[in-house]
């Protein structure tokens with residue numbers, strides 16, 4: 472108005488948990504692609520001029536827009552449409568990121584270059600994934616916080632596989648998380664206590680038990696629902712999309728998430744969530760095998776898995792990779808339950824190599 476005051480009026484069409492505003496001198500950049508909603512970047516150029524020259528990018532806004540668009544596209548295919556007409560990325564002068572419906576705050580650091588660019592990619596993808604985990608569906612209570620932070624972290628790790636065309640960066644991080652989770656297995660409180668894990672624990676436990684173990688839980692579910700013969704994870708994607716459809720703009724609890732999963736598995740999955748969300752056990756598997764060639768040319772394989780560091784009734788489906796050489800491979804699932812599991816397998820030939828828990832399918836330590 473005449474006093475130089477500009478008044479803006481915002482109307483929220485869907486209920487939101489929290490809102491934010493960000494005031495500054497921004498350069499805007501819009502990225503449009505026919506398969507995704509527009510991505511708009513609000514960037515503070517001056518802030519970057521303060522960064523050391525070595526980490527300054529030539530076109531940070533285009534770089535961030537392109538990266539965000541790729542993860543947005545991946546997540547839409549995996550989990551269904553973005554819950555907003557467009558996605559705005561606003562730079563903030565802090566170190567963190569935070570998601571709101573259709574808007575993400577991203578740290579100024581992510582507009583610069585990093586020694587480990589994959590960490591930067593993971594950070595941005597995690598915040599984009601919150602448009603589904605946290606915005607589309609929100610945790611019912613503090614005990615369900617892993618459904619937001621853990622599933623966002625899992626989604627980001629999943630996206631990294633697609634972005635890089637291999638799983639090296641993803642597996643590297645999962646192994647790092649596993650070592651940290653195992654390191655706290657007798658000390659930290661369970662994931663299902665949400666942010667309360669820091670009470671009587673370490674400050675780091677929130678990161679380890681909610682973000683990192685939560686990501687592992689999503690990762691294990693994806694493996695459980697993957698057809699290893701074809702590599703097809705279509706059932707897993709259908710499950711995630713169904714979660715988004717049924718609980719859109721509504722709170723979801725761990726038990727409700729479990730109930731949707733059970734529709735796809737066709738069996739009770741309470742044991743899975745009791746062990747991994749409400750429990751703190753992380754198994755160690757000691758793997759041994761022997762076998763003999765049969766007269767008909769087949770091979771009889773006996774495997775034995777000794778399980779430690781978990782309660783006696785702990786169970787999990789653990790894949791075993793059988794390599795027959797010349798590129799012929801087969802993955803079978805073994806139900807590993809209790810202190811010792813033995814199983815006999817009749818194979819068409821003698822395998823040249825056996826790998827228990829390939830691709831880090833289960834949060835576990837394997838020793839042979």
Ligand SMILES: [Zn+2]
Nearest residue numbers: 597601620623
């Ligand atoms: Zn987060």
